[in-house]
Amino acid sequence: MTRDIAVVAFAQCDTRRSTEELSEVEMLMPVLHDVLAQTGLKTADIGFTCSGSCDYLAGRAFSFTLALDGVGAWPPISESHVETDGAWALYEAWTKLLSGDADTALVYSYGKSSPGSLRDVLTRQLDPYYVAPLWPDSVALAALQAQALIDAGDTDERELAAIGARSRATDNPRAQLKGPVPQGDYLVRPLRTGDCPPIGDGAAAVVLAAGERARELCERPAWIRGIDHRIEAHSLGVRDLTDSPSTRLAAERAGAFERPVDTAELHAPFTSQEVVLRKALRLDDATRINPSGGALAANPMMAAGLARIGEAAARIHRGESDRALAHATSGPCLQQNLVAVLEGDPR
């Protein structure tokens, strides 16, 4: 690696069950203003802009082009988009900065799930020949994974409930679900409502900067020491659902195992998936897991993964962490996984 690149600012909006009074750009714009204001940068100062979103969520074609209105993309800016979580947009921006083509990048993502039926919408990302015609919804697939973990003796319903309760004990002011929430009835057994993420609309944004530029823009930049993403075989029946070799490999490539991390922000939308990730990432009780509450407290689609990187970086900015791991996922049962390792300068 030839350049040091850091997250220098992070912003997000409250995640809410519905934002029907706002269009996507109206929801996103305050977050963009917030993240730019933290650095004092204007759109024209940004070298590269990359976003993540998915048109299927709100049923609105080419919504990302409308969202660009909130950036102020005229005269034309250097810009790109990924149709997945914004964590992958951050990865693209990181490579752009590594190449030396830009010194700063704006990365944002948003998801407005409220207009549709999210569990059904997510079936459309599945294998269209063998799986999608059965319409297996996102909770059902996570439940198959949870049962596999219970059968393997890796967890039980009580431990899963404790993961949900710990997550929602967060003091994160942006969280959608906070405090004691009843574990509830089975949604798809063995997962209860408390094991599942709230459905919400939200947005997140970060600013990346390289080298000295990062130090100018942020008192304590969160340096990206490594970042990598990997994918599992797409057929669920080929995978061992109790493990996540793609997460482990991404973490290895990102250098996560070289030294312990004090904080881990894991994108585990279901309680059972935290069990898989802790095992794959070899995290023990010495690491603080999801102080932000994670996806069980707020899971805006396409933004929750980017928010994990943002939350981990913000803790480094505030001096609450020195070395943090951030993880993002996409697809059913932790199909694709991204791991970043962030560090602050020694204090």
Next chain:
Amino acid sequence: MPEVLKAPLAVEFPFTRSLSPVQSAFLTGLRERVILGVRTRDGRTLVPPVEYDPVTAEEIGELVHVGVTGTVTTWAWNHAPRRGQPLDTPFAWVLVKLDHADTALLHALDAPGPDAVRTGMRVRVRWAEERTGAITDIACFEPYDGRDSEVTVNAGEFEDPVHGIVAQARLDYTYSPGRAQTAYINALAERRAVGERCPSCRKVYVPPRGACPTCGVATAEQVEVGPSGTVTTFCIVNIKAKNLDIEVPYVYAHIALDGADLALHGRIGGIPYDQVRMGLRVEPVWTEGGGYPDHYRPTGEPDAEYDTYKELL
């Protein structure tokens, strides 16, 4: 703030997908009530079969029969089936490792309740009565207490193999256009065009989308524009659109409403198509209950000077 507008929106599409030779054989097999797997170089049998080894990425294609009975490797009880799912009564989602296969297939298991389901239980395929060469040719699985499937037939050729599937998809939304566009649509209902001004560059956007795409800031100040405007540019449409009752040729134009800094588009009527020109002054023609102008027609004013609209092209 007035009530935000909402309307149902159904996104529905039939995807016609072609099949690889491996997929074609598997789905044709289902139609003929046999299940095929594919062998990897190291001797594993993958069901459902794929074209490439998920570990080595080698191209694979040796098809073999596997059983129509198998063992549940994990399950999840679905007490509230959703639209499109295999059964409309409560059922278990299951991954089933069929006899003689090394990987598991996702499907539904028809069982009386969660207490009747466990990992390791034996199940068998229940075939759909009408089969077309699709994964839904397996209606579901059902509990089974007999012997393992004997597989004696070699995986062979089928007559009249399927080469494609039509994947139906429908998603239902409740669409809301947000604050700015709600105000625009509500004004249209009163036959007024109301845009929004950017607080920074002062441009007036019609229709407003809530943000200035140049400055990246929210627009909020409402500005009534029009009703008349100027044709900035146009095209002549010669092909009749499906379900559109307009005689061709007709003119579709960009129209800068008076006071707007962005042209919107609309049809020009009330003038022969070959007499429409840049600079033509037009006004909206409303129809009863239309919700927006049906078309624009000439006002009879002299044409606008080019300099007055050249920035709006």
